[in-house]
Amino acid sequence: MVDLHIQHRTIYRYRYPVTLGPHRLMLRPRENLDVRLVTSNITLTPGATLSWANDVFGNAVATATFSQPSDTLVIESVAQVVLSAAAYPVFPIAASAISYPFRYSDDEWGDLGLLTVQQYPDDGGLRAWAEGFIARNPTDTLSLLQDLSAGVAQSVTYQVREDEGTQSPSQTLSIAQGSCRDLATVFVEAVRSLGFGARIVSGYLHDPTQILVGSANAGSTHAWGEVYVPGAGWITFDPTNGSMGGANLIPVAVARDIRQAMPVAGSFLGATNAFQGMSVAVSVTAR
Template sequence: MTRLSIRHETLYTYERPVSFAPHRLLVRPRDSHAIRVVDALLTVSPPGEMRWMYDALGNSVCSFTPQGESTSLSIVSELVIERYPAPLAKLQVADPQTANPIVYAPADRAVLAPFIEPVTEDPDGALLEWLRARAGGTYEPALNFLLRLNRTIHAEFEYQWRDIGGAQEPSHTVQLGSGTCRDFAWLMVEALRRLGYAARFVTGYLYSPGHDGVRGAGATHAWCEVFLPELGWTEFDPTNALAESADLIPVAVARTPAEAAPISGAIFGDGGESNLTVEVDVRPADPLPAAA
């Protein structure tokens, strides 16, 4: 078990005062067998009405409506969590249906259908051509193929940090040969869907002591989850070639990157020039006090 402290600060500033529409916050993990939320504090300015709920995918969502007008909006999430790793290396998948092409049980397929259907277009066939050159043969174990594709994206594409904007279209990422973590995650998700895999987009945090050789540390992070018989939803981070790593701290899952944005909302009025600053710090938390 790893005990971690997470601080995620988001600050919007405007030239002139604006008022605010409701904002959707995805900044708190849901408690599970893999993550336990020990402490959570959400500090906002200006203040406003908050309401917590679970969305259709089980994400913990805060609906927040800032009150009045302001030239800034500050949202600070502070968490203490316990992360319980489930290493992938020792797991053996014996199910013969867990090989290319992937086959899901009917009951699973009914639930997984929205995550199997591709969302993006590939008008020039760039994504499909790239994928066909890297797809494994029939009967290759699905887990082996996924680990190989995860490593391939990490090795072939140049990481370029980008703090604003949504994820690139996967075909565009293939043509550019570069992107950021959300671009690589979205590329893997949409590529796998074209092969019949159920895949979803994940956002959260990355624990990276020292940040040495790690891409995407110091900010929110994104990766891919794939559903496999016998293993369930399994994490793959093509940005860093990680799989089921305890360093990945999931907060939200979604069908598309836009649905997994940590903070989304709108303003009313002409605020003039605006600026967005995001800072994320993940570090070991103070140990629990010893029992008396």
């Protein structure tokens, strides 16, 4: 069990004052069996009115509305969480799902819905790639998922990408490089192609040893995947590091597609050359 302090600051700069449109913020850590949220606070400069709601996935979403123009926008989120995820978790998978292929119950299949459907065009290449990890028929379900996660890490070199958007899985596998969100998308789409229900997770990576892939200093924003397995529920896989379990991960949002889990999204009204740049600073430290 570790007590973590998370600070996430985003700064937008403009050449002259602009009118800021509503901004959608997904910055509040998401509680689960392994993560307990102690405090969470968001401050904005210039000041804004925050309204809160839960989206369709149960994520906490804040909408910020501004009343005055500004040439700078600072969004700062500070949170404290207690992370108790085991380093080597044991999952109580139902007997019916220990071996792959297995069948979800009618209720599970209906409730998982689009989380079982690939979100990116696939000519069959991704499914063929994923099937290459099936050792035998039937095969051990958890081993298959572990091998797929490790396979993504072995097939794709991690690369920091500052530009927005996510590569398609076929593009990521073709060029063999991508950011954590690209690797997470490959993994989630691959397991969906095999019939699993899966979702994307965005949040933070806690790396006090500074040896994990995708970390900057002791922490950074990160993206990974979760797969629904009967009995065990949602199992965490970090394909960037080829690992399983949430021992170093603090979730903020879960979604069908990574585009639904952006930490900050908004607009401004001003000249086309008004935007000057942005910077993001994240720290995740043990208290």
